[in-house]
Amino acid sequence: MASLAQQKSTAVLMILLAGLTGYIAYTGSVIESAGIAGLATRQERVIAVRDTVARLEAATDSAKKELARGTVADLRKRLDNYRGSLALLRRLVPERNEVPNLLDDISTRSKIRGVTLSQVVPQPVENGPAPFDTYKYTLSVIGHYDEIGAFLADVASLQRVIVPYDLNVAAANTNAAKALGDTTGALLEAKFQIRTYVKAANAEGEASGS
Numbered sequence: 269m270a271s272l273a274q275q276k277s278t279a280v281l282m283i284l285l286a287g288l289t290g291y292i293a294y295t296g297s298v299i300e301s302a303g304i305a306g307l308a309t310r311q312e313r314v315i316a317v318r319d320t321v322a323r324l325e326a327a328t329d330s331a332k333k334e335l336a337r338g339t340v341a342d343l344r345k346r347l348d349n350y351r352g353s354l355a356l357l358r359r360l361v362p363e364r365n366e367v368p369n370l371l372d373d374i375s376t377r378s379k380i381r382g383v384t385l386s387q388v389v390p391q392p393v394e395n396g397p398a399p400f401d402t403y404k405y406t407l408s409v410i411g412h413y414d415e416i417g418a419f420l421a422d423v424a425s426l427q428r429v430i431v432p433y434d435l436n437v438a439a440a441n442t443n444a445a446k447a448l449g450d451t452t453g454a455l456l457e458a459k460f461q462i463r464t465y466v467k468a469a470n471a472e473g474e475a476s477g478s
Contacts, residue, residue: 381419383411400465
């Protein structure tokens with residue numbers, strides 16, 4: 269009887285040991301498999317991060333090289349030059365309501381240089397060159413040669429763009445010379461035209477509309 273009970277206990281123990289061994293083997297393989305998969309995922313993430321870092325480092329190096337070549341500084345310099353040119357154009361090209369002031373400046377210059385501004389005749393406004401309109405005037409001044417030369421130089425050097433052209437110089441009319449109290453016969457009369465450019469009205473409307 270004792271021997272039979274012992275055999276049964278041994279059989280049960282063997283079954284338990286076999287089951288435990290199988291469970292350990294199964295769970296061990298699952299754990300191993302899960303560990304390998306997790307490691308692979310982590311490796312992929314590491315590779316992705318490493319590639320991202322490499323791209324950022326490459327972009328940083330490229331930016332440093334651009335800065336070393338002075339590219340940004342050159343762009344800023346060109347931008348400043350463009351802004352300066354635009355500001356200069358705005359100073360040189362008069363507004364429509366500034367044209368009478370320009371004529372006043374010319375009259376003032378004639379007094380400073382000692383010449384007499386005897387004629388100012390406006391001509392029809394011409395369209396162009398785009399985006400400007402061209403304003404023209406016919407002028408006549410009487411004075412001595414040096415005085416007329418200095419006056420014309422003053423007109424050409426005014427801050428706004430004023431272009432003298434079609435200059436004709438001749439001896440002043442006798443009556444005009446007597447009226448000015450000159451008896452030397454050295455007075456000259458210079459007839460010429462000036463033109464200046466004003467921003468066209470349609471260009472102003474387009475600029476405000478945009």
